[in-house]
Amino acid sequence: MEAHVATPGGAPSIFEGAPGARAADRVFRSVLTALALGILALIVFFFVFLVVKANPALSRFGIFGFTFNNDWDVSRSTYGAWPLLVGTLITSGIALIIGVPVAIATALYINELCPRRLRGPLTVLVELLAAVPSVVYGLWGFLVLVPKLKGAQQSLADTFGFLPFVGGHVAGPSYFIAGLILAIMILPIVSAISREVMSTVPADHKEAALALGATRWEMIRTAVLPYSRSGVVGGAMLGLGRAIGETIAVTLVVGNAPQIGKSLFDQGYTLAAVIVNEFGEAATDRLHTGALIAAGLVLFVLTLLVNAAARALVSRAERRQRATGGAVPAGAAAAARVGA
Amino acid sequence: MTALPVISARRRRTDLFARGVFAALTLVAIVPLVLIIYYILDKGLGAISWHFLSTDPTGNFLGDPGGVKSAILGTLEIVLIATALAVPIGIGVALYLVEFGRGTVLGGVVRYFVDVLTGVPSIVFGLFIYTGLVVTHTLGSFAGWKGAVALALLMLPVVTRSAEVVLILVPDSLREAALALGAPRWRVVARVVLPSALTGLITGGLLAVARAAGETAPLIFTMGSTLPTNFDPFKQMNSLPVQIFNDVGQAQDRLVTRAWGAALTLVAMILILTLIARTLARRSRLT
Amino acid sequence: MTGDGFAASQTAAAAGEHGLSRSPQTRRPLVAQAPSASARPTKAARRVRLEGLDAYYGDNHALRGLDLEFEPNKVTAIIGPSGCGKSTMIRCINRMHEEIPGARAEGKVCLDQVDVYDPSVNVVAVRRAIGMVFQKPNPFPTMSIFDNVASGIRLSGASRADLRDRVERALRGAGLWDEVKDRLAEPGIGLSGGQQQRLCIARTMAVDPEVLLMDEPCSALDPIATLKVEELLADLKQRVTVVLVTHNMQQAARVADSTAFLLDGELVEVGATDEMFTQPKDSRTEDYVTGKFG
Structure with a gap:
């Protein structure tokens, strides 16, 4: 089987002898190849179009100036995306800090600790979080979480006011709430990938630890966590990529204030949110539209970097395990399932 | 002791x-x-009531706000078109990857791009279509079919990835058995590979549909929004996510209530799809 | 402590001292009598006794009412065709069996007087006292040679001061020290298969168990590596009671003081190894050891 996989096209020589079939197969093969190439071309085409349409803003402020100027003011037609970029990073950072430990704990609990009967139901419940649409998270966050957590946020801000980036008056919508919603939204993907990677830990190693007289937790610490570390980190980064690009839910709860907040409980803005909010008013203003599309480009590049790193980590973790067999990496199946 | x-x-x-x-x-x-x-x-x-499901939103500031009929029908139609685009293309790309692309440079590049697409935020797909099809006024300005294309782009990597996972599980011995009988490769794929992976392919498709059905951002930039029911994909259309998004921000209780009702409708649709997909997936794993 | 292992087993064999028997009165307590310095175990290990042991995988009844006793400081080999329940039995002794989903065991496994299946017994303590070496060498892939051996010691929170000594002692005990002493920091999976298996033995012995379970420890090794492990057994039994599952009858004949033959989850026969192979009492044993089936 190994040799067969290694042959490009994998066509055994057996049917080389049937000329009619060969012609039909050539067509079949060309069509599929054209399809694959067409996808590549389409993506490149769209990307080029984005760059062209973003050009009015990029040439006016420069790529560097656009990205790092801390000044986004529509009324003065000044577009520096730094406050948006920072807002995106803050909210995604909060999402990681809250969401990743919970996701990993969930993965460990489901894979290694929980009674077998609970496994299936718990998995489904956690992954159903991925089935709730972004706009519904936004609706819930805006109408329930923001008002209900206002008091809690204020008391947090007051209690921990001595810490940097904490304190001040809480309006309701904030980086924190956006981060919290994002944490919930990335939980299923991080958890699914972690579970998938952890389940590649060979039973051999887990049994080795148990047979040495390790408790469950010690077994997790000695055998499961070290082995799956890079895969879990990769899963967390996929979650980060998800959080960075998340739009509608964040738009509804982040407050949409185009400056860098002084505290985690201040209102802010993100790259994705600004595009949704200002897109309507910008329609007739080429510079403004260009700025929004440029913001989309920054977002695009940011997610590309994060995702490339994440994929590399996850696939490295899987290659180590599945050096043989040629199966599609487990993470891909998990990612497909939760729509990452 | x-x-x-x-x-x-x-x-x-x-x-x-x-x-x-x-x-x-x-x-x-x-x-x-x-x-x-x-x-x-x-x-x-x-x-939720019959009235809610069977009337279009009125757009009136006072009085009856109407229901979400046009949004439900719009979502169904758009997702249907998107599925019709994304599923065949996605499975085709997966077939290329599995049948011809293993170990080749092009196969590697395509797989990498599919991975990249998986990570692209949905709003960027919206911007793709906005700059590529809306601004250029290709066949009109905002239109339903453009929203469908955006959703299809979003679904494509999900379909391809999940299809690849199940296609590669079809044992090579099965392929070889058919090929050894002298069958041409396309027929082997059509008669042997695709049927044995069918449940898995349907599962992947359904999951992609569930994902696309809830997307809002790409539609805002591509489909516009309109209140009355419209089946013509070359005009603007309404959809549940966009309807919810527009209603949330309104200060009127009646609109907010409509948003909750629409959310319930949408979540119910997606959950049903997801659960069907999972049941199928479980069954295909068992056999 | 090394080197005199073979002498010990020969002495024992010559004295007609067959480690395992179902009639305890014929057994002479080795330690009390201490016939000679070379035969004296360096540490009196413990006796393992199975009483009416049943094991199941779901509905599959894999072990049927097993009664068997393993003498302290002896090597007992378990032989039988594949699927006869050898591995299941050995995994029941340190309660690894129950780690398999749907698997359960009933009956008693006594370590001296303590039933390891007693509800008051902590399963972690059981495995601490009854070490296990697996079929496939399984060093922790993320750990160095040193850390692999130290991993068990670290779990119990032993003082860090003598960690190095204990690791060295364990590696010497596994006959591995001279081969790895200059590369203790390298990953354990960099070693050859046979070295990995001896590393696993060192890891298991480092926590000073009472009993050592070996589940076909040589089935993945080449003949030379196999021989090294077999040589080790003579030393190891000076400190622990060894239960060795093997599908290799020559191996059982070479290293075991006594041998038990299992078939279809039942004990067919048990006795001194040479008797089992030369004059078995049961015709099924005879068929098996003469290669008629299996």
């Missing part, structure tokens, strides 16, 4: 503590789902 060594209390406590923490955090992970479903049912169930 007992034959067994003593396990220190500290180790046993640490173990218990770790187990407790993991169990508690798992519970924490499930709380949001329960809360969201509770709120959607609590606030949305009241909104």
